[in-house]
Amino acid sequence: xxxxxxxxxxxxxxxxxxxxxxxxxxxxxxxxxxxxxxxxxxxxxxxxxxxxxxxxxxxxxxxxxxxxxxxxxxxxxxxxxxxxxxxxxxxxxxxxxxxxxxxxxxxxxxxxxxxxxxxxxxxxxxxxxxxxxxxxxxxxxxxxxxxxxxxxxxxxxxxxxxxxxxxxxxxxxxxxxxxxxxxxxxxxxxxxxxxxxxxxxxxxxxxxxxxxxxxxxxxxxxxxxxxxxxxxxxxxxxxxxxxxxxxxxxxxxxxxxxxxxxxxxxxxxxxxxxxxxxxxxxxxxxxxxxxxxxxxxxxxxxxxxxxxxxxxxxxxxxxxxxxxxxxxxxxxxxxxxxxxxxxxxxxxxxxxxxxxxxxxxxxxxxxxxxxxxxxxxxxxxxxxxxxxxxxxxxxxxxxxxxxxx
Amino acid sequence: xxxxxxxxxxxxxxxxxxxxxxxxxxxxxxxxxxxxxxxxxxxxxxxxxxxxxxxxxxxxxxxxxxxxxxxxxxxxxxxxxxxxxxxxxxxxxxxxxxxxxxxxxxxxxxxxxxxxxxxxxxxxxxxxxxxxxxxxxxxxxxxxxxxxxxxxxxxxxxxxxxxxxxxxxxxxxxxxxxxxxxxxxxxxxxxxxxxxxxxxxxxxxxxxxxxxxxxxxxxxxxxxxxxxxxxxxxxxxxxxxxxxxxxxxxxxxxxxxxxxxxxxxxxxxxxxxxxxxxxxxxxxxxxxxxxxxxxxxxxxxxxxxxxxxxxxxxxxxxxxxxxxxxxxxxxxxxxxxxxxxxxxxxxxxxxxxxxxxxxxxxxxxxxxxxxxxxxxxxxxxxxxxxxxxxxxxxxxxxxxxxxxxxxxxxxxxxxx
Numbered sequence: 001x002x003x004x005x006x007x008x009x010x011x012x013x014x015x016x017x018x019x020x021x022x023x024x025x026x027x028x029x030x031x032x033x034x035x036x037x038x039x040x041x042x043x044x045x046x047x048x049x050x051x052x053x054x055x056x057x058x059x060x061x062x063x064x065x066x067x068x069x070x071x072x073x074x075x076x077x078x079x080x081x082x083x084x085x086x087x088x089x090x091x092x093x094x095x096x097x098x099x100x101x102x103x104x105x106x107x108x109x110x111x112x113x114x115x116x117x118x119x120x121x122x123x124x125x126x127x128x129x130x131x132x133x134x135x136x137x138x139x140x141x142x143x144x145x146x147x148x149x150x151x152x153x154x155x156x157x158x159x160x161x162x163x164x165x166x167x168x169x170x171x172x173x174x175x176x177x178x179x180x181x182x183x184x185x186x187x188x189x190x191x192x193x194x195x196x197x198x199x200x201x202x203x204x205x206x207x208x209x210x211x212x213x214x215x216x217x218x219x220x221x222x223x224x225x226x227x228x229x230x231x232x233x234x235x236x237x238x239x240x241x242x243x244x245x246x247x248x249x250x251x252x253x254x255x256x257x258x259x260x261x262x263x264x265x266x267x268x269x270x271x272x273x274x275x276x277x278x279x280x281x282x283x284x285x286x287x288x289x290x291x292x293x294x295x296x297x298x299x300x301x302x303x304x305x306x307x308x309x310x311x312x313x314x315x316x317x318x319x320x321x322x323x324x325x326x327x328x329x330x331x332x333x334x335x336x337x338x339x340x341x342x343x344x345x346x347x348x349x350x351x352x353x354x355x356x357x358x359x360x361x362x363x364x365x366x367x368x369x370x371x372x373x374x375x376x377x378x379x380x381x382x383x384x385x386x387x388x389x390x391x392x393x394x395x396x397x398x399x400x401x402x403x404x405x
Numbered sequence: 406x407x408x409x410x411x412x413x414x415x416x417x418x419x420x421x422x423x424x425x426x427x428x429x430x431x432x433x434x435x436x437x438x439x440x441x442x443x444x445x446x447x448x449x450x451x452x453x454x455x456x457x458x459x460x461x462x463x464x465x466x467x468x469x470x471x472x473x474x475x476x477x478x479x480x481x482x483x484x485x486x487x488x489x490x491x492x493x494x495x496x497x498x499x500x501x502x503x504x505x506x507x508x509x510x511x512x513x514x515x516x517x518x519x520x521x522x523x524x525x526x527x528x529x530x531x532x533x534x535x536x537x538x539x540x541x542x543x544x545x546x547x548x549x550x551x552x553x554x555x556x557x558x559x560x561x562x563x564x565x566x567x568x569x570x571x572x573x574x575x576x577x578x579x580x581x582x583x584x585x586x587x588x589x590x591x592x593x594x595x596x597x598x599x600x601x602x603x604x605x606x607x608x609x610x611x612x613x614x615x616x617x618x619x620x621x622x623x624x625x626x627x628x629x630x631x632x633x634x635x636x637x638x639x640x641x642x643x644x645x646x647x648x649x650x651x652x653x654x655x656x657x658x659x660x661x662x663x664x665x666x667x668x669x670x671x672x673x674x675x676x677x678x679x680x681x682x683x684x685x686x687x688x689x690x691x692x693x694x695x696x697x698x699x700x701x702x703x704x705x706x707x708x709x710x711x712x713x714x715x716x717x718x719x720x721x722x723x724x725x726x727x728x729x730x731x732x733x734x735x736x737x738x739x740x741x742x743x744x745x746x747x748x749x750x751x752x753x754x755x756x757x758x759x760x761x762x763x764x765x766x767x768x769x770x771x772x773x774x775x776x777x778x779x780x781x782x783x784x785x786x787x788x789x790x791x792x793x794x795x796x797x798x799x800x801x802x803x804x805x806x807x808x809x810x811x812x813x814x815x816x817x818x819x820x821x
Binding site: 086088089090091124134135136137144146148150151152153154326335338340341342 | 532535536550551552554555560561564567568569570571572764767768799815818819820821
């Protein structure tokens with residue numbers, strides 16, 4: 001690439017010759033033909049280097065060549081979107097996110113690098129001429145070492161990978177990550193208030209301080225009196241109360257046509273921050289002392305689910321601890337699409353993003369239309385909502401004034 | 406401003422080439438003002454630039470003579486700080502000012518005051534034209550070696566050798582050191598020495614990336630240390646292996662190396678030959694800190710409950726245990742001994758399990774329990790040895806040991 005500040009005759013001379021491009025050392029260049037020319041002081045702006053072929057730029061900043069930029073873009077194609085990984089138990093979710101980023105960066109940096117940017121240089125050599133030793137300029141094409149990967153460092157040092165709804169260290173399951181432009185979709189997924197599904201394993205007979213089997217033991221009880229139908233009864237009660245709370249937090253007047261349509265589609269759910277709500281709960285296995293439940297819930301934390309297991313034990317006049325919390329669905333992402341640790345590489349992640357693109361798009365559109373409708377409902381049902389708000393606001397305001405005094 | 410101008414003229418005289426004399430002649434003839442002899446005089450350049458602009462010169466540009474490459478001033482004298490980002494040009498010029506002989510200054514002062522500035526459209530001869538190099542000025546201070554690598558022979562040769570400058574410049578004061586050195590004088594001798602010791606050509610680059618400070622160590626000290634190692638009856642290949650795998654080894658003094666070897670012999674209670682094998686196998690032990698090694702030793706004895714001869718056996722097989730993370734070691738042992746129920750003597754026979762990730766061991770053990778094949782007692786049938794449990798890749802593990810397909814293993818992993 002010849003700079004714009006060069007005198008015209010140089011360009012003409014060079015184009016007719018194919019210069020050898022070697023990585024030979026700079027001081028000894030015997031290759032290439034000699035160019036005799038009259039030189040002039042450069043008229044170009046300060047820092048101009050008419051002797052070299054690099055595009056004019058300040059010394060500190062070497063913009064990557066067009067080829068290198070295109071290669072970087074090509075490597076990052078397909079790395080914009082959402083994908084799910086299977087988080088193993090015993091590992092913090094932030095470490096999972098960091099591990100995925102490190103693995104992707106390692107693979108991206110090991111991909112084929114474009115050839116090092118070259119530069120045309122005019123170097124002086126002493127040559128036996130007509131009248132003894134003469135000093136002339138020789139043209140060679142040399143690599144610009146400032147653009148060499150050993151000098152500028154790895155091309156990719158950072159990838160924007162965001163985490164969706166996190167799992168705590170002891171639990172496992174589907175963990176959604178967003179990469180590149182997909183991070184925006186993570187916010188959309190959060191605002192869509194989608195449900196999640198868990199399988200929870202419990203153990204009757206023990207009670208610990210943190211509701212899990214690795215905590216400090218508090219109580220031991222018998223559990224012979226527990227039967228399957230007693231458990232089912234408790235689960236039905238839980239589901240009923242949670243369903244009522246769901247309807248209340250959704251702020252819908254059940255007597256309207258809109259409410260009926262939403263109920264038909266199954267889209268009745270709150271579209272703002274609420275306490276944890278269980279939309280469905282059922283027993284998958286019952287073999288005392290062990291049992292397994294499937295829970296579909298909204299705005300939950302894993303510790304809340306462990307607490308539910310503990311409370312089920314209390315309701316059954318015994319005690320229970322939770323041994324395993326495993327997420328099987330987070331929004332649109334299920335176990336099938338979650339990638340195991342051994343499959344965390346560039347190709348698999350790209351395929352996973354591609355496969356889930358349509359699902360995510362359709363699902364988010366659906367939820368956003370629901371949100372628009374619920375927004376309309378908000379303005380109609382002002383009185384119902386505002387009375388609640390006033391009651392809460394009243395208490396908070398009085399608390400504030402109390403504190404200020 | 407006049408001060409700067411004088412400093413430049415003083416600097417001109419410090420370069421002892423015949424061209425200077427000729428150039429002074431030409432100064433009088435062609436009315437050219439002055440020549441920049443080294444591209445590091447940026448600030449003075451700019452100052453004089455302004456100076457001449459004030460005098461009415463519109464098109465004046467800095468030029469440099471081609472004596473740069475041949476002069477010895479290039480890499481040795483002009484130090485540019487890459488770390489601290491500060492180099493006061495005043496000090497720089499004063500440094501140069503000390504070199505002047507007193508006789509030349511007078512003539513130069515005369516020259517300076519006599520000649521008026523010349524225009525850029527003048528005709529000049531071919532030789533002068535060829536010598537003009539209009540390269541951008543080097544930055545006085547920088548945070549990266551990228552700015553200097555194209556102009557410095559030392560750095561370019563190091564890059565071509567395979568040294569990763571992007572990593573070297575992150576080390577404290579290493580970039581400064583490399584800029585100060587000269588390839589022909591300092592670096593070549595040490596590279597040849599390393600080659601004599603036995604480091605291979607393709608390993609020299611990574612070696613210098615890890616330990617660039619070895620280029621500042623005295624040659625005699627290096628030779629003494631290698632002689633000491635050879636006196637301790639380490640063979641030539643052993644020394645070569647040790648030096649290439651632990652680049653910081655030769656930066657340690659003889660007393661320090663002696664202390665370290667003595668420590669391994671006394672504390673660990675190993676014989677001379679075994680210590681030698683241990684150190685050759687993992688030379689990093691000699692260059693790292695000794696505190697974690699002492700702690701790991703205590704952990705193995707007290708917490709994990711291994712006997713002294715058992716620990717010696719484990720360490721001679723897997724020396725990495727001495728530098729392993731204490732917490733991970735105890736967690737792995739806890740799972741192996743208490744959950745999987747493996748006694749001490751079997752663990753002593755297969756110390757590789759301590760080297761592997763705990764998650765891997767857990768997953769494989771749970772899969773085998775699920776299949777009913779978790780049998781680690783050699784006395785009973787369908788016994789699974791611990792090294793096969795841990796060291797094999799997934800496919801081999803699934804087909805041969807668990808006798809199930811990889812898909813089943815993955816399905817099982819998703820239920821954990």
